[in-house]
Amino acid sequence: MPESSALHSQRINIQEDDPYEILFTSGLTDGLPVVPPTEERVTRMLASVDRDPQQVLGTVGPNYGPATVEKVAINAVMAGCQPSYFPVVVAAVEALCEDQFAAHAINVTTFSATPLTIINGPVRHAIGVNCGHNALGHGFRANATIGRSLRLIILNIGGAKPQQICKATLGHPAQFTFCVGEAEEQSPWEPLHVEKGFQPEQSTVTLFGGHSPFQMNDHASRTAEQLALSLGWTMASVWNHKNFPVFSDTALIVGPEHAKTFAQDGWSKNDLRQFLFEKIRRPLRELRPGVNGGEGAGISMLAGINVQTPSATDDTLYAKFPAPESILIFVAGGTAGRFSAVVPGLVRGSSGSTITTKEIRQ
């Protein structure tokens, strides 16, 4: 290491081999090529934030490796970030390291969880975060590389190597990258970060420990109630159609056309949450283990909820969503197409993951 360098990381010195291949064979990638993290590139990344490179943002489970700003920058380079994205990555790592987010659980579980990163505020336009058509898809560098940075950080700092400590039974494509901006301009509601207590002119990242998104079609409903029932009963299958209540928070990504339908009938986000909580219910007779599947009352005890309470009868109704506030709602996607998406969460509460928002400091 040159004595003049402010960077403390060990060097990987490569003579004649191809750096791309060395990074693969060293187990430092997600299976796709990464940008070789040279000192020059990492220094440029670090220059975009006013932080000591050795500042520890937190530790990343399961190995609880210290996420120094320098290590985060190295991984952001590898993911393909432009330096202007780096403040977002830093804030996302701060959220990832919060104890309440439970990265330890997210990064190792058979459930195949991964952080969904939601970006709010002016930074979306400043760095080109896609919030519109293809919001959850391909083609946009900021979304692709900010989400990928978190995954590389989980791998290289957290130590969650697949098939070793990361035991996701199936995994899913969102474990490569999963980052979206809220389409605040298309939303009839206050944006997610304002709902969380920030000012509209602030920029934030919100992390939701979730699974893969499932797109829900509804081109026919023309009232808020019709649409809420349609989406709600489609959402009712997350985890398992018998898991009433589901053990997790649930993210509902409302497409702009669907958002308009709710707005036309004057529904707030809270109206939608409350409606889903109250209406998406099934009687115990349909939830008992053995009825249309072995799942049911028994495993609900995992969440501290035994649906077979002594006073319950076959007609007792159980809500899919454990509480109105367990439903995270934001708007994203293009202005054509009546689609929304649901993202199931990891177990919620003190035994699981809590949605975490951090301000992005430029």
Add this chain to the structure above:
Amino acid sequence: MGTSLLDPTSQPEQQHKAFAVRLDTLSDKTIGLLDINKAKGVFFLDRLEEILREQYGVKEVLRRTKLTPGRPAAEAIQHELQEKCDAVIEALSD
């Protein structure tokens, strides 16, 4: 001319820790069973305790349970197991 890259890992592998000395026998030993607190793990551990006592003649089985599967065990539990046990089995079920 070569290339020099920066290591993206937190380098935990450099903190090599030696394995504890393996036990020759379980007889007359104190064995810790750490339940990570997933559903039904207790059934598995109950049976394991039975086997340890009946077939291997362990002196004592110390059972402790993590508060939640998704986070490390409380430090007090970690220290107690370390101090009182000759070996610890961490187990889960679902």
